[in-house]
Amino acid sequence: MPDFSVRAQLTEFMDDHSRPEAEFEHAYRELAIINRRLGGIRAIRRFLPPTRNLTVLDVAAGGCDIGDAL
Numbered sequence: 001m002p003d004f005s006v007r008a009q010l011t012e013f014m015d016d017h018s019r020p021e022a023e024f025e026h027a028y029r030e031l032a033i034i035n036r037r038l039g040g041i042r043a044i045r046r047f048l049p050p051t052r053n054l055t056v057l058d059v060a061a062g063g064c065d066i067g068d069a070l
Contacts (some may be wrong), residue, residue, distance in 0.1 A: 028063035035062075041069040
């Protein structure tokens with residue numbers, strides 16, 4: 001188990017563009033699975049105001065599946 005009490009100084013995996021494309025595709029598939037299992041869009045939609053003219057900035061959006069669903 002990683003020690004989360006100390007800030008990691010490692011480069012973010014998804015920022016390393018020298019890695020093979022297959023690794024990114026695999027990571028995006030895993031992110032989509034995690035988002036679905038943790039409630040996905042349902043977990044976020046309940047906190048949004050009931051309007052159609054809403055702008056959302058999703059920083060570090062991963063695979064953008066949540067933004068696409070919104």
